[in-house]
Amino acid sequence: MNPIESYLQRNQRRFVKELCEYLRFPSVSAEERYRKGMTGCARWLVGHCRKIGLEAELCRTDGDPIVLARAPRQRSSGRLPHYLVYGHYDVQPPDPLDLWKSPPFQPRIVGRSVFARGASDNKGQHFAHLKAVEAYLRTRTALPCELTFVIEGEEEIGSSSLAGCLREHRARLACDAVVISDTGLYSLKHPAVSYGLRGLCALEVTIHGPSRDLHSGSFGGSVDNPAMALCQLLAQLRDEWGRITIPGFYDDVAPLSPFEQAHFDLHPFDAEQYRRSLGVRLLFGEHGFTPIEQRSARPTLDINGLTSGYQGSGGKTIIPATATAKLTMRLVPHQKPKQILAATIQHLQRLCPPTVRLRVTANHSSEPYLVSPDGELVQAGREALRCAFGAEPLLVREGGSIPIVNEFKRVLKADSLLIGLALPDDGAHSPNEKFNLDVFARGMAMSAKLWPILAHVQHLTTVSTDPRTRRAKHEHPHPV
């Protein structure tokens, strides 16, 4: 056992105690009444980073401050690679409070889990990285790289200040890659690296009919019903095979490589158990793809909300003046949100009958993301997980979107390595959120292993001094 492993093992109890201290702050970014929890938490975090030997500061923004904490520069024979570790100290609102078995900001340990809001999303996950770096610094083991923590306070409300901060501190944040632990693993036996994320394209579709709600008796039958027009419009967007009918929708979709498919087959995924966990009678998705593929590697169109006319109890005999639907499409590489949005609007306009008026509003969007599943970045992450968990790490694509990954790519030209430490039942965003302490321990071990492995890869690849050439290895492996 090397000094770092030994340090991590010896100090487990203290680490858990410190994590609980961190979890005690009600750092809810979404609600003004938690303001004190936010500032208290950010200050505590800066203090804690300094205590373990990092050079930490609060980076002020228009919103919540971002904690920047850098491992001290080392005297080294040459340039060391630089990695960022991203995390967020803000948490989801704890509501509904009555469903919590213990207060959300009074951490409670039951068996090998700590229950608290933010335990797994995201305090516990980035805290594992902080503790691994502490082990390096306290044991005076030379870090094989430069390291900067970027821990923001607005992830749960859209990370709107992050890009500005990255741009402002572009020079000191220039890096070789970003390491993010904010996704999941299947189990202690099935750790995972995420090498892809779906993008997003959100829009709102409104059908305008008569200038006011009409009496359905006096007028019904002689005028189109906007709610019916909306239903007929939306119904045409998906066929019976679960395929989206927007012309060109699938044109840029990267097919799964045999390598990826082989890896997906290794997932410990039980479709029947999955179906039961969702409470549906039958799963449904695009014909010809497995549920794993459907939910992560294929694009979707979902209705997120419908609003029209009377929604109270009983009835109201009206023809509503308008009907609205909120839609999101999840996009996969190499779909472009702008192109998809334009094609969708054009398709809707073509389908809309002349009896009503159509208005489409674009909401937020985000690019899909993909790094090579057999590239060096991902392989380094898998190797670190393999050492720490003693199990073969899976390769997964996330069905969700993490827009900040695109910010790092855009502003810093850096790829991200996504190594998740949340178990499927950790309940991020739900009552009784928890974080598994065994995963915490292995997460620290993984982080400790990761830096030499990553640095080794970087040293191998920095034969070429053109950073673009170096980074090209991490980029999209499947040009269509």
Add this chain to the structure above:
Amino acid sequence: MNPIESYLQRNQRRFVKELCEYLRFPSVSAEERYRKGMTGCARWLVGHCRKIGLEAELCRTDGDPIVLARAPRQRSSGRLPHYLVYGHYDVQPPDPLDLWKSPPFQPRIVGRSVFARGASDNKGQHFAHLKAVEAYLRTRTALPCELTFVIEGEEEIGSSSLAGCLREHRARLACDAVVISDTGLYSLKHPAVSYGLRGLCALEVTIHGPSRDLHSGSFGGSVDNPAMALCQLLAQLRDEWGRITIPGFYDDVAPLSPFEQAHFDLHPFDAEQYRRSLGVRLLFGEHGFTPIEQRSARPTLDINGLTSGYQGSGGKTIIPATATAKLTMRLVPHQKPKQILAATIQHLQRLCPPTVRLRVTANHSSEPYLVSPDGELVQAGREALRCAFGAEPLLVREGGSIPIVNEFKRVLKADSLLIGLALPDDGAHSPNEKFNLDVFARGMAMSAKLWPILAHVQHLTTVSTDPRTRRAKHEHPHPV
């Protein structure tokens, strides 16, 4: 000019003053805070009926009291026919108050209109009948019939106490017909008798998908979206020709007779002006029928409301757990609400995909209503209108439903004569509701004329003493 005409003319100003007194009561049945307005109004009405010579009483119910007011029995050579005049003293809530140009319960006369909540719906309309009867009583002119006013206080909230009252007082309310002024006329030049009403069948359709709202990123693509399933289900209920696709839906629909069609052609209906008034780009209805037919003589299916998932501002990336639609079908003779409801549920069940669960809840329903447009009852009404308005009265079918008409039929076996006194722009249920004072004057004249005409018809037809034979003349003229 006979004494009655002269009395009515001489007292116009007082009548308007009295109507304003009546309109000053905020008799809103829907809201508890207007309780005093309701009881005050009912008491005032009983007092006023007594003052003009009627035997009036408040009939207590579980809800708001019903005013029963009878013209005193006359010594007569034989049995006189008995008619009820139905009306309601309750009014719609005045909200939104800020859209009123003057306070809703402070009647204001501008030109030939009185503005107040309840002016045309329905205080002004039944007050015209009260004043006509006053003219008979005060001029000591023998009424050619017995007359009882039934003026309830729950019409705007469903008339739930009326049937019980009719049943309780069945003996004294037994009658030859019911006269109701609670519909409309086109203009002073185009008075109208309504000889048909559409029925109603209301239901709520809910699609249940996953047991909770799901993250559209983590799960989207592998599970059906209840909002999409609902849209695809509802979309199939109406074809591109505006026809409802429920099997058997049109089986019992009575076609319009050439007589009816000829009368519909006389309506001063301008489709382009109608389109503009609704604010739509194009009218739309069942192919092969005119807008007048579509909105009154053809059945419909309308979505009254849609509810699913997230409806706030911005977006929420979820697959909603459920999606709900409120539907009403307007039915025409001789469709049966029960049969239509069963056919609709069966059709929905057949269309519902196995990936979601369907729940249908039946709400209220009401039978369509039709009397012979060339029968004696309607002809009597037209004759009275012809005399009072000096114009040829139109024959119309109301697109709406007046469930109490079915109660009179069910409990008292009596048909209703619908003679409307509301102009198209009177704004029932809207801010700045008004009642036209010229229509008021002619309405009184019409009522004064109506009783001898009706009684004459009755005397002609009571040759047969079997009331069922007599009444059969008023019944559905179009057996299919």
